[in-house]
Structure formats: structure tokens, C-alpha cells
Amino acid sequence: MDRKFGWAAGAMMLALAGVPVGVRAQEGQGKWQVKLLGTAVLPDGKIKSVENNAAGIPAATQSKANDNVVPTLAVEYFLTPNVSVETICCLTQHDVDGRGALPGTELVADAKILPATVTLKYHLPLGAIKPYVGAGPTYFIFIDEKSGATTKALGLPRARLNDKVGAVVQAGVDVALGTGGFGLSLDAKRYFVRPTAHWFTAAGTEVLETRHKLDPWVLSAGVSYRF
Incomplete structure (x- = not known):
């Protein structure tokens, strides 16, 4: 667990510490903006390939990850x-x-994802309304994932999702509310991440391995403060 959070902290600090100090000083216009957003995470989760099927799941098996806010x-x-x-x-x-x-079955339960993400963004200079586009790397860290009720019943009590590097593109708009630094923000991101899932017997033998198209849409809206 400590190693995973270490990766996340390193990736998140890249946006702040990884930019050469000389560049920031030379521009002389560096400003901060923080945003508090409500975010809908809409993943796919489709199986792209089956690497190990010793468990004998049917050939037509498919999967879907549920949405979250x-x-x-x-x-x-x-x-x-x-x-x-x-x-x-x-x-x-x-x-x-x-x-x-396998309709109505549960394969993985309560998989927590920490999407360590850094994007480089370009804002169109249109006054108080500033549309932007951006892109960058991401590192999906999976935490505390569990085997689902169905896979447990099949004798597979343990599950693991591999952490995965991917990419993200984004577009959105910031709208200034007066001159005090407050504003509104709308943001849409599309991630491209293809993790691998593993299921194990109680003795630790892997009997199922699948690769998934996670690729979530991440849609956010909220307030911002620039200073």
C-alpha cells in the first residue's frame, strides 16, 4: 500500500515540481488555480482478451464496470x-x-482507483470565458480490490488488478465570476487505460486472467479560485 501511494504522490507532484524553475521565473506570470468539482466517472470495463482461462468461463463472457460520482x-x-x-x-x-x-454476475467488488494524472493545458484567450484543451499521462493505482460474489462462489476468493500507465485527453471551460478570482468550471476527460485482472484459488493459483478496456469518461463541474 505504501508503494502505491508513493507512486501517486510522485505523479501528482510532477505538475508542480517537474517544471524547470527557470521557465517559471522567466515567464513571471505564474498563477495558481484550485477547483472543487463533482465528478462522474463512467468506465467501460469490457474484456479485450482472455490470457488464462483455466477456470473455464464461457467464451461469450463479457464485463462492464459500474459508474460512480x-x-x-x-x-x-x-x-x-x-x-x-x-x-x-x-x-x-x-x-x-x-x-x-454471465449476466447479473459480480466478478470484482469494491475496486478503488486512484488516477494519478498530470495534464498540460492550453487556454484560449477569450476574456472571462476561457475554453481549454489538454493531454498528459496517467497512472491508475488499484487499491483493495476484492473477488466478486460470483467468482468467490466459483472457488476464486482472491482477485487483483494490475496498476497501469495510460493517457488522458481533456477539454473544458473556465468562466470567471467578476474580478475576485472565483469562477465556474466544466471539464471532460477521456482516459485510455487497459489493466489486467487476475483471479486466484485459496491456495494462490491463478486460474483466470483477463485484459480490460477500462477507458473511462470523467465529467466534472464545480467552482474554482485563481490567485
């Missing part, structure tokens, strides 16, 4: 008036349920 904190630093780096902090929880040949 969570609070999100975003921290942004402006390198220039129109270019910034941003990192986010949130923790979202999902189940992975069966589809196709």
Missing part, C-alpha cells in the same frame, strides 16, 4: 497566461459485473 480536487499552475499544468486528486470505487454469457 465522487468529489475531485484539481490544482493548476499557469506557466504563461495561456499554458498551465494540472493535477487532480480523487478516489473512485467500482464493481466489475458480468455480461454476455
Whole structure:
């Protein structure tokens, strides 16, 4: 667990400490912005390939991860008036349920995801209304995932999801409310992350391994403060 949180902290600090100090000083216009957002996390979760099927699941088996709504904190630093780096902090929880040949089943329960994410953003200079686009890397950290009720009943009491590096693109708009630094923000991100899931017997033998198209849409709205 400590190793996982260490990775997350390192990735989130990249946006703040990884930019050369000389660049920030030279621009002389660096500004901070923080955002408190309500976020809908809408993953896919489809099985892309089955790497190990000693458990004998049917060939037509498919899966889907459920949606969730969570609070999100975003921290942004402006390198220039129109270019910034941003990192986010949130923790979202999902189940992975069966589809196709296994409808109504539960394969993974209560998988918590920490999406350590850094994006480089460009803001269009349109006055108080500033649309933006961005892109960057992400590192999905899976915490405390459990085997689902169905896989437990099949004699697979243990499950693990591999942490995974991926990419993210985003677009949104910031709207200033007066001149006091407060504003509104709308943001849409699309992640591209393909983790692998493993299920084990009580003795620790892996009998099922599947690769998944997680690829969530992450849609946020909330308030911002720039200073």
C-alpha cells in the first residue's frame, strides 16, 4: 500500500515540481488555480482478451464496470497566461459485473482507483470565458480490490488488478465570476487505460486472467479560485 501511494504522490507532484524553475521565473506570470468539482466517472470495463482461462468461463463472457460520482480536487499552475499544468486528486470505487454469457454476475467488488494524472493545458484567450484543451499521462493505482460474489462462489476468493500507465485527453471551460478570482468550471476527460485482472484459488493459483478496456469518461463541474 505504501508503494502505491508513493507512486501517486510522485505523479501528482510532477505538475508542480517537474517544471524547470527557470521557465517559471522567466515567464513571471505564474498563477495558481484550485477547483472543487463533482465528478462522474463512467468506465467501460469490457474484456479485450482472455490470457488464462483455466477456470473455464464461457467464451461469450463479457464485463462492464459500474459508474460512480465522487468529489475531485484539481490544482493548476499557469506557466504563461495561456499554458498551465494540472493535477487532480480523487478516489473512485467500482464493481466489475458480468455480461454476455454471465449476466447479473459480480466478478470484482469494491475496486478503488486512484488516477494519478498530470495534464498540460492550453487556454484560449477569450476574456472571462476561457475554453481549454489538454493531454498528459496517467497512472491508475488499484487499491483493495476484492473477488466478486460470483467468482468467490466459483472457488476464486482472491482477485487483483494490475496498476497501469495510460493517457488522458481533456477539454473544458473556465468562466470567471467578476474580478475576485472565483469562477465556474466544466471539464471532460477521456482516459485510455487497459489493466489486467487476475483471479486466484485459496491456495494462490491463478486460474483466470483477463485484459480490460477500462477507458473511462470523467465529467466534472464545480467552482474554482485563481490567485
